[in-house]
Amino acid sequence: xxxVVIGATGTVGGAxxxxxxxxxRFTVRAVTRTPSTDQARALAEEGAVVVAADLNDTRSLxxxxxxxxxxxLTTNFWEHLSKQREIAHGMNAVDAAVMSNVHHFIMxxxxxxxxxxxxxxxxxxxxxxxxxLRETSESLPFTVVKFPFLYENITSFFKPHLISPxxxxxxxPMESVPLDIxxxxxxxxxxxxxxxxxxxxxxxxxxLAGERMTVQHMADHLNKLFDDRTITxxxxxxxxxxxxxxxxxxxxxAMFTFLQKxxxxxxxxxxxxxxxxxxxxxxxxxxxxKLLAAMRGDDDTPR
Ligand SMILES: NC(=O)c1ccc[n+]([C@@H]2O[C@H](COP(=O)([O-])OP(=O)(O)OC[C@H]3O[C@@H](n4cnc5c(N)ncnc54)[C@H](OP(=O)(O)O)[C@@H]3O)[C@@H](O)[C@H]2O)c1
Numbered sequence: 472x473x474x475v476v477i478g479a480t481g482t483v484g485g486a487x488x489x490x491x492x493x494x495x496r497f498t499v500r501a502v503t504r505t506p507s508t509d510q511a512r513a514l515a516e517e518g519a520v521v522v523a524a525d526l527n528d529t530r531s532l533x534x535x536x537x538x539x540x541x542x543x544l545t546t547n548f549w550e551h552l553s554k555q556r557e558i559a560h561g562m563n564a565v566d567a568a569v570m571s572n573v574h575h576f577i578m579x580x581x582x583x584x585x586x587x588x589x590x591x592x593x594x595x596x597x598x599x600x601x602x603x604l605r606e607t608s609e610s611l612p613f614t615v616v617k618f619p620f621l622y623e624n625i626t627s628f629f630k631p632h633l634i635s636p637x638x639x640x641x642x643x644p645m646e647s648v649p650l651d652i653x654x655x656x657x658x659x660x661x662x663x664x665x666x667x668x669x670x671x672x673x674x675x676x677x678x679l680a681g682e683r684m685t686v687q688h689m690a691d692h693l694n695k696l697f698d699d700r701t702i703t704x705x706x707x708x709x710x711x712x713x714x715x716x717x718x719x720x721x722x723x724x725a726m727f728t729f730l731q732k733x734x735x736x737x738x739x740x741x742x743x744x745x746x747x748x749x750x751x752x753x754x755x756x757x758x759x760x761k762l763l764a765a766m767r768g769d770d771d772t773p774r
Contacts, residue, residue, distance in 0.1 A: 561600030
């Protein structure tokens with residue numbers, strides 16, 4: 472089954488492309504604007520067909536989708552920080568999939584932020600793309616996969632932050648509210664399974680979660696890994712986070728304002744799609760070295 476993965480050279484799309492390749496029932500067309508990069512070459516070595524297209528150019532997307540049965544789309548806000556651009560990218564991908572008679576379009580979606588709440592550009596963009604997708608759904612069977620907070624965020628953007636010698640905090644503004652979380656490779660496996668068994672997921676959105684826990688509970692799990700340092704949770708609120716001095720801090724803060732009030736996700740829904748979901752404790756043990764590297768500051772995934 473030929474599947475086009477848009478965002479394949481990135482973190483999210485790369486996980487989906489690799490999960491599809493690992494399954495062996497798919498051929499993967501990995502989309503990039505620049506096929507000469509190390510990320511694109513690595514995908515080619517792992518068996519993907521690297522194809523050039525740009526989300527700004529619908530015709531280029533039609534070319535790479537020709538004869539494809541499936542498309543996975545993740546759009547990216549962080550390169551331009553523009554909700555409107557992310558929406559336009561998503562709409563172009565939907566238009567191209569319709570024109571190419573794709574059988575199943577799976578997009579990385581999101582709930583929108585609330586009407587009277589602070590706005591998160593990347594959440595609202597994905598929600599707007601879903602609205603557009605639903606308007607065209609007569610000609611394009613689709614599934615929207617809403618991601619939870621990734622375990623991997625703990626080794627990258629939300630890594631433990633040193634506050635005093637030997638003492639770290641997790642800079643996640645959830646206060647005492649539990650957070651829906653999951654490993655990226657398990658989310659990718661869910662996407663594969665939805666491509667393989669689409670029946671119950673067509674024309675629907677599915678909200679994934681492997682576990683639900685407070686940030687302090689996450690810190691407690693991480694603490695079992697180290698005897699030379701302590702990871703704790705120093706309360707931080709979304710308004711505190713919004714004052715951080717980098718572009719997009721207010722979008723992230725708005726996301727956590729939303730998540731603090733969001734309905735808990737039903738982890739049984741996720742386990743019906745993929746039963747062997749990795750628990751956070753196990754993921755933390757398996758990724759101890761990455762956590763240490765992140766705390767040393769030599770991880771390579773800052774945004
Ligand atoms: N739920 C969570 O906890 C969580 C965590 C991380 C990320 N995310 C979300 O996941 C999404 C993807 O993030 P990521 O971390 O995977 O991003 P990333 O690693 O920066 O990768 C971005 C990808 O988008 C592609 N891309 C960007 N502009 C494009 C264009 N005009 N045409 C074609 N491809 C284009 C890039 O391809 P080339 O550069 O090769 O062309 C690359 O493959 C974002 O919306 C992000 O907010 C969610």
